[in-house]
Amino acid sequence: MARYFRILKWVILSLMALTLVAFFHYVLPQHDVVRITDTSTQRIDMGENSLFWAAADLGTDATQTTRDVKFIATIQPNGKPMVYRNEDTGWIWPPYFKFDSYNVQAEASDLKSTAEAPKWVMITHYGWRNEWFTIFPNAVSVKAVEGPDVTVFPWVNIVILSGLLAILFMLWRMWAQFKERTIDPTIDAVDARADAMADSARGFGGRISAWLGTWRAKPRK
Incomplete structure (x- = not known):
């Protein structure tokens, strides 16, 4: 019996550790070098995945489950697409205190480029991309960089x-x-x-x- 309790203890501790790692992987900032192909605004109906969307932008009705969300469509250096949402985080979680989503959208629109004349951009973001559950990482900032090999410590x-x-x-x-x-x-x-x-x-x-x-x-x- 003691052996089974030890196994159960380690299973619980392992699950807690994995949950903690996943939590920090989601909320901590990450940096991607991409090429922006398009920027758009779409009407989104919040459903069972509402946990992975930010609150409504400041100055808008936060009680509505349907709202306009800004998106940034990109292509990675390996040719695969990556789409980011662009939402304010405001004063709530996660604590990025982002209030300038419209400015970020304007900067992203200005940095659009084609495959023939690419402009490489570093997007700082948090969150995950999951096609099955329609989850998008949230872009915090965009900045032009010299090439696709630029890295950030x-x-x-x-x-x-x-x-x-x-x-x-x-x-x-x-x-x-x-x-x-x-x-x-x-x-x-x-x-x-x-x-x-x-x-x-x-x-x-x-x-x-x-x-x-x-x-x-x-x-x-």
Whole structure:
């Protein structure tokens, strides 16, 4: 039974770790070098995938489940298409504080190009692209770059993750000290009292057995 509990514990911990990795992979900024082919605005009916869309732009009716969403269509250096949505995040989650989706759309429109005369653009975004569930990453900014091989060192992600690891380490140390100073002594005291009670019970039982032994018939000689 203990073996199955250990397996269950590791399964739960693994699922928690995978969920945490997926969460940060979704919300942390990523950088793609692409060629913009088109920009458009489409009317979208929010359905079961509404979790993966941002809130309505500031100044619009946030109670509506149908709204206009700006899109940026691109082609990656390997020739595969990639489509981004362009929505404000406002003051809510994730904390990009993006209020300039219209400006981003104007910049993207200005950077459109063809395969014969490509203009390469770096799009900073968060989120995933999933065709099955109609999920699009949200473009945070666009910037012209020299070529398709330009890369960006992810210093923002490193700073955020390092800070979170430092906080987790500090919380773990606080818990370890609290456990060492408060929980462990309490458990030891309870164990000591239980042992003392067990010893007392055994001593009392031994005295009773000895007393009962005096009532037993002694063997005849």
